[in-house]
Amino acid sequence: MTEINLPVKKLRENFPNSILEVTTFRDEVTVTVAKGEIFEICKFLHSDPDLQYHLLTDLCGLDFFSETPRFGVVYHLYSLKSNQRLRVKTRVGEMESIPSVESIWKVANWYEREVYDLFGITFENHPDLRRIMLWDGYEGHPLRKDFPVEGPDFDKPFVPEV
Amino acid sequence: MAETRLMTINMGPQHPATHGVLRIVLELDGEVIVRSTPHLGHLHRGMEKLAESKTYHQAIPLTDRLDYTNAMGNNLAYVLAVEKLLGMEIPKRAQYIRVMMAELQRIAAHLIWLGTHALDIGAMTPLLYTFREREEILRIFEEVAGGRLTPTYLRIGGVSKDLPAGIETKIRAFLQAFPDHIKEYETLLTKNIIWLKRTKGVGVISKEDAISFGVTGPTLRGFGVKYDVRKAFPYSSYDEFEFEIPVGSVGDVYDRYIVRLREMEWSNSIVKQALERLPGGPILADDPRITLPPKDDVLSDIASLIRQFKIVSEGFQPPKGEVYASVEASKGELGFYLVSDGSNHPFRFRIHTPSFANLSALSKMIEGRLIADVISVIGSIDIVLGEVDR
Numbered sequence: 306m307t308e309i310n311l312p313v314k315k316l317r318e319n320f321p322n323s324i325l326e327v328t329t330f331r332d333e334v335t336v337t338v339a340k341g342e343i344f345e346i347c348k349f350l351h352s353d354p355d356l357q358y359h360l361l362t363d364l365c366g367l368d369f370f371s372e373t374p375r376f377g378v379v380y381h382l383y384s385l386k387s388n389q390r391l392r393v394k395t396r397v398g399e400m401e402s403i404p405s406v407e408s409i410w411k412v413a414n415w416y417e418r419e420v421y422d423l424f425g426i427t428f429e430n431h432p433d434l435r436r437i438m439l440w441d442g443y444e445g446h447p448l449r450k451d452f453p454v455e456g457p458d459f460d461k462p463f464v465p466e467v
Numbered sequence: 468m469a470e471t472r473l474m475t476i477n478m479g480p481q482h483p484a485t486h487g488v489l490r491i492v493l494e495l496d497g498e499v500i501v502r503s504t505p506h507l508g509h510l511h512r513g514m515e516k517l518a519e520s521k522t523y524h525q526a527i528p529l530t531d532r533l534d535y536t537n538a539m540g541n542n543l544a545y546v547l548a549v550e551k552l553l554g555m556e557i558p559k560r561a562q563y564i565r566v567m568m569a570e571l572q573r574i575a576a577h578l579i580w581l582g583t584h585a586l587d588i589g590a591m592t593p594l595l596y597t598f599r600e601r602e603e604i605l606r607i608f609e610e611v612a613g614g615r616l617t618p619t620y621l622r623i624g625g626v627s628k629d630l631p632a633g634i635e636t637k638i639r640a641f642l643q644a645f646p647d648h649i650k651e652y653e654t655l656l657t658k659n660i661i662w663l664k665r666t667k668g669v670g671v672i673s674k675e676d677a678i679s680f681g682v683t684g685p686t687l688r689g690f691g692v693k694y695d696v697r698k699a700f701p702y703s704s705y706d707e708f709e710f711e712i713p714v715g716s717v718g719d720v721y722d723r724y725i726v727r728l729r730e731m732e733w734s735n736s737i738v739k740q741a742l743e744r745l746p747g748g749p750i751l752a753d754d755p756r757i758t759l760p761p762k763d764d765v766l767s768d769i770a771s772l773i774r775q776f777k778i779v780s781e782g783f784q785p786p787k788g789e790v791y792a793s794v795e796a797s798k799g800e801l802g803f804y805l806v807s808d809g810s811n812h813p814f815r816f817r818i819h820t821p822s823f824a825n826l827s828a829l830s831k832m833i834e835g836r837l838i839a840d841v842i843s844v845i846g847s848i849d850i851v852l853g854e855v856d857r
Contacts, residue, residue, distance in 0.1 A: 330788040331551050359678050360694075363791075363804060363819040381791055381804065381819070385678070385692065388699050392791065412681030415827045423515075438508040438856060447516050454520050 312336075312356050312391050320346055335392040343378075343395050344404040350382060350391070351409050358382035358391060361406070364416035366424035370450035374398035376426050380406070397426055405431040423448040473501055476838075480509045484587045484842045487852030489826075491841070498837050503830045510856040518816035522782025523549050523623060526816065531617035533801075533820060534854035536579050539565075539572035539608075540796040542621035547702055548792035548803035549623050552785045553757065559746045561625035562704045567638070567741045568611070568620060569703075569794070570734040574645070575604040576797035577727050577734075581652060584724075584846035588665045593655055600648050603641050610634055624758035625751035635742060642739050649731060656724070666720040670832040670844040677718065680831065681824035684799025685726045686848050690718035696795040703794075707744075708737050720847040727849075757783045782811035789815075798822050798849050820854040 326337040367377035405428040418437040425446035479490040488509035494502040531538040582594035612618035713729035715722025764771035793802030799821025806815035
């Protein structure tokens with residue numbers, strides 16, 4: 306267990322005010338952190354010689370809809386050195402933005418574009434924040450809970466002008 | 468002084484060498500690529516959104532359509548995630564059958580890759596050979612599951628039906644013959660001077676960059692990084708099989724080719740081991756709240772009929788929580804991140820697909836290279852757009 310808790314212990318030592326909650330479910334450790342220091346925390350997890358979370362396995366958004374802050378961003382990290390995963394979660398409000406981690410993991414460039422596209426969460430200091438799946442000029446963010454599954458215009462067939 | 472202007476070329480989305488509907492805008496200085504911008508989303512079907520309105524069972528067929536060359540592997544990743552969420556135990560026989568199917572599917576997926584990749588570079592013969600062997604695997608799938616490309620064979624708790632009588636002989640015959648077929652492909656390519664010139668030293672980036680770009684699977688192992696989910700986090704009894712992780716050294720297109728060839732040999736060996744040690748017993752966990760009852764009981768017993776009806780119409784309610792489960796798919800690490808709010812459909816259904824991350828490294832790999840190299844690099848990272856766009 307000590308091995309599993311090492312990143313949590315280190316995070317608690319270095320960011321005592323930002324670690325909000327640590328949960329373990331099905332042997333997976335989830336650290337919920339405050340948004341303000343997310344960049345520093347990611348940087349620390351990436352560069353600390355004992356942790357070395359060099360692989361950003363996944364970055365995705367969550368929409369809690371009725372709660373405030375409304376959105377969440379989840380980072381799945383993997384350390385090639387210790388063969389361990391860590392999940393870092395943070396919450397973002399509806400009109401807020403969150404620091405980009407693109408300068409730490411290059412793959413975050415595309416993941417953050419995807420989250421921006423599908424959830425409408427904006428990332429600060431992102432070099433190229435455009436839509437990635439949907440076309441430029443599309444309105445709405447499909448993975449939000451208030452976006453209908455059929456699409457917003459399913460009952461308004463589009464008839465092009467001739 | 469004359470002004471140098473870059474020429475912009477639009478490659479795709481309708482282009483045979485982009486393996487689907489990928490569009491890349493290339494900015495060229497002569498034949499050298501200065502900048503490239505991939506545009507995705509032509510195959511975006513909103514699978515993550517769709518699955519949020521379905522029950523956990525209903526989402527299985529969606530996963531077949533992610534990377535449509537690797538349907539069994541996708542099924543496996545998804546059912547593992549749900550089983551982890553539920554904390555379920557899977558019967559040994561089902562686990563072994565899953566391993567067999569996933570490895571056969573890996574061979575089939577690598578065969579498609581090899582055939583099309585070689586075709587892109589100009590070698591047409593391997594395609595005819597590889598599709599011949601792939602056809603045999605698809606015939607096996609058809610007998611086992613009823614479907615060829617999208618079998619939807621796996622179920623939450625096990626597999627949908629037991630192996631049909633006589634299938635073992637057919638699988639054995641395939642396994643027996645397949646190593647010789649790999650030698651056939653190798654005689655055509657491995658020492659072919661044209662092949663070497665088109666692949667050696669092409670698409671190389673530093674190992675650190677590859678990791679930073681989140682590259683996984685054979686592409687990452689080509690760089691010499693020994694990361695394979697089957698070894699790192701053994702699932703479905705992979706720890707009971709003997710196999711090695713083939714790695715390359717410099718990470719060029721040729722290394723990825725060699726890694727995939729060796730992987731096919733190991734997959735062949737894993738299927739053989741699984742077939743030899745295939746245990747008896749049930750193929751589906753017996754949890755009346757989650758797994759469907761046997762079909763014969765449904766037709767004769769009212770309690771089973773009700774159980775079937777409840778599960779099909781309402782699904783089941785896993786506990787609140789979140790899990791991430793991943794498998795080593797043919798392209799790399801395929802993971803599902805499921806968040807449950809305790810209701811009968813997922814609150815968040817996130818698919819981490821290997822091709823998406825691997826493709827993000829493409830621009831870096833082809834920067835400063837010739838335009839002809841784009842084709843061989845795209846082929847070598849083995850993208851499937853169904854999985855990139857989801």
